[in-house]
Amino acid sequence: MRKLRLILGDQLNSKHSWFAETDDNIIYCLFETRQETDYVTHHIQKVVGYFAAMRNFALELEKANHNVIYFNINDAQNTQSLVDNLTLLIRENAIDKFEYLSPDEYRLEAQLKNFSSDLSIETKVFSTEHFYTEREELGIFFKGKKQFLMEHFYRNMRKKHQILVIDNQPEGGKWNFDASNRKKWKGDALIPQEISFDINVTDIMDDIEKAGIKTIGNINLKYFEYPISRSQALIQLAYFCEHLLVHFGDYQDAMHTDKIYLFHSRISFAMNTKMVSPKEVIDTVLETYRTQEDAIDISQVEGFIRQILGWREYMRGMYWMLMPTYKKENFLENNNKLPDFFWTGKTKMNCLKNAINNSLDNGYAHHIQRLMITGNFALLTQVHPDEIDAWYLGIYVDAIEWVQLPNTRGMSQFADGGKIATKPYVSSGSYISKMSNYCDDCVYKKAQKFEKDACPFNTLYWNFLDEKQEKLSSNFRMKMMYSVLNKMTSEDRSKIKEKANHIIENLDEY
Numbered sequence: 001m002r003k004l005r006l007i008l009g010d011q012l013n014s015k016h017s018w019f020a021e022t023d024d025n026i027i028y029c030l031f032e033t034r035q036e037t038d039y040v041t042h043h044i045q046k047v048v049g050y051f052a053a054m055r056n057f058a059l060e061l062e063k064a065n066h067n068v069i070y071f072n073i074n075d076a077q078n079t080q081s082l083v084d085n086l087t088l089l090i091r092e093n094a095i096d097k098f099e100y101l102s103p104d105e106y107r108l109e110a111q112l113k114n115f116s117s118d119l120s121i122e123t124k125v126f127s128t129e130h131f132y133t134e135r136e137e138l139g140i141f142f143k144g145k146k147q148f149l150m151e152h153f154y155r156n157m158r159k160k161h162q163i164l165v166i167d168n169q170p171e172g173g174k175w176n177f178d179a180s181n182r183k184k185w186k187g188d189a190l191i192p193q194e195i196s197f198d199i200n201v202t203d204i205m206d207d208i209e210k211a212g213i214k215t216i217g218n219i220n221l222k223y224f225e226y227p228i229s230r231s232q233a234l235i236q237l238a239y240f241c242e243h244l245l246v247h248f249g250d251y252q253d254a255m256h257t258d259k260i261y262l263f264h265s266r267i268s269f270a271m272n273t274k275m276v277s278p279k280e281v282i283d284t285v286l287e288t289y290r291t292q293e294d295a296i297d298i299s300q301v302e303g304f305i306r307q308i309l310g311w312r313e314y315m316r317g318m319y320w321m322l323m324p325t326y327k328k329e330n331f332l333e334n335n336n337k338l339p340d341f342f343w344t345g346k347t348k349m350n351c352l353k354n355a356i357n358n359s360l361d362n363g364y365a366h367h368i369q370r371l372m373i374t375g376n377f378a379l380l381t382q383v384h385p386d387e388i389d390a391w392y393l394g395i396y397v398d399a400i401e402w403v404q405l406p407n408t409r410g411m412s413q414f415a416d417g418g419k420i421a422t423k424p425y426v427s428s429g430s431y432i433s434k435m436s437n438y439c440d441d442c443v444y445k446k447a448q449k450f451e452k453d454a455c456p457f458n459t460l461y462w463n464f465l466d467e468k469q470e471k472l473s474s475n476f477r478m479k480m481m482y483s484v485l486n487k488m489t490s491e492d493r494s495k496i497k498e499k500a501n502h503i504i505e506n507l508d509e510y
């Protein structure tokens with residue numbers, strides 16, 4: 001029986017059981033397509049990273065004696081559509097059975113399901129063997145519950161997988177060391193030089209230009225920043241464990257003008273393309289901890305493991321539990337446009353300038369920049385969630401809808417009315433000042449609310465609370481903020497409103 005097996009660009013798991021044996025009757029196929037490069041405008045480093053990692057993966061499979069058909073973006077026979085390419089290969093290679101790995105995105109799942117149901121040959125779907133949880137596991141865990149708290153899911157995962165658990169109790173006495181993950185970085189802990197791989201991607205860039213693919217952001221062609229093979233991903237992981245884990249938790253929420261990555265792992269691209277699995281990452285972190293328990297505090301390790309065992313699996317489970325309607329949610333009825341400076345980085349607000357320029361230059365911003373700078377500002381200016389999703393889905397090298405959408409629409413924009421976050425992640429300039437040095441060199445005054453040079457985050461914050469009072473004031477976690485707002489004089493409130501309207505109507509002046 002001749003089989004065709006599809007491998008999508010984010011399914012580069014060389015440890016998958018598919019590859020344990022070779023079989024002359026199996027053909028593996030990978031395609032670079034316009035379907036995938038054009039469904040949103042991607043960052044150039046994201047397109048380059050995917051093509052480079054896919055090409056490496058195909059070469060590795062060939063070296064291991066598997067049959068591989070690879071369509072380069074400019075190949076003459078490439079139809080640029082996933083299903084048309086599959087149809088072509090099934091016909092040309094007299095295929096009897098089509099097999100694919102379960103896609104992580106809803107749109108691809110729907111497309112492949114439709115395609116398979118129309119085929120006259122047998123089809124079979126396999127697990128990607130990547131995640132800790134099956135797709136529907138979170139839905140079953142929360143069945144009948146009104147709230148879907150990450151913390152409950154995470155504790156269950158810790159017990160189920162016996163990670164940092166002794167006799168079913170948390171190692172170190174606490175399930176969560178979140179409270180000790182909030183230090184501002186002031187140069188005290190030294191940050192080692194970030195790891196680089198000296199990858200030249202000039203050829204891939206030529207292919208992208210020849211194909212005329214529209215992208216955003218910048219790239220250094222002689223020094224590509226992300227791992228594009230499993231061996232590089234493992235080097236990056238080892239580097240994190242050796243040099244960065246020791247302070248990861250402490251400075252997880254810190255931001256600094258001179259340090260883009262601080263103690264973050266930058267492992268998301270390698271994990272999301274499945275070059276390395278979450279279990280491998282967690283096991284390596286735990287091994288490091290076990291050999292250095294005197295040097296590394298459990299709070300650093302728990303803080304990191306929570307992101308992967310907790311947040312990452314939780315977001316995926318929530319995505320599959322709530323799609324497809326989730327993609328349309330707009331609880332706060334926000335309708336404004338995203339300011340142009342999100343695409344150019346040209347703004348006077350120092351925090352946004354840094355976070356957006358990092359994103360444009362590196363296809364990267366760490367979690368708190370995404371949540372408390374760009375996401376916070378978009379929410380405070382009441383931008384339509386569709387516009388925000390398109391930006392986040394395009395700009396980050398690690399952005400794939402299953403993880404981007406619940407983070408953006410849910411956690412960052414509260415567009416789901418509180419399914420993921422228990423309250424909107426909004427803040428005034430004081431939080432930004434507490435966690436970063438951005439305000440030190442900003443033209444705006446972090447202590448002013450509505451004066452001429454007042455920090456726009458302050459004005460917008462109080463205006464947001466005011467405008468969304470009907471929808472948010474019954475939220476228990478918002479009570480304190482509303483009591484402060486309601487004590488303000490009506491004169492101050494109208495000054496805030498006037499100034500906030502000016503900002504929202506003239507965003508590109510700020």
Ligand SMILES: Cc1cc2nc3c(=O)[nH]c(=O)nc-3n(C[C@H](O)[C@H](O)[C@H](O)COP(=O)(O)OP(=O)(O)OC[C@H]3O[C@@H](n4cnc5c(N)ncnc54)[C@H](O)[C@@H]3O)c2cc1C
Nearest residue numbers: 264265266267268307311312366367370371398399404407
């Ligand atoms: C608005 C918004 C959009 C986001 N979009 C994406 C996205 O498209 N793709 C993506 O992988 N992550 C996304 N995140 C989560 C997080 O910001 C990134 O995973 C992280 O910044 C990647 O950098 P890192 O590898 O250095 O992470 P580290 O800080 O070193 O964390 C380690 C790993 O934990 C996982 N992780 C941490 N936080 C989350 C989270 N909230 N959800 C899921 N996994 C998490 C990631 O796999 C990450 O690689 C988003 C967060 C926000 C607030």
Ligand code: SF4
Nearest residue numbers: 349351429439442455
């Ligand atoms: S003062 Fe306001 S706008 Fe300027 S960096 Fe601080 S928070 Fe951002």
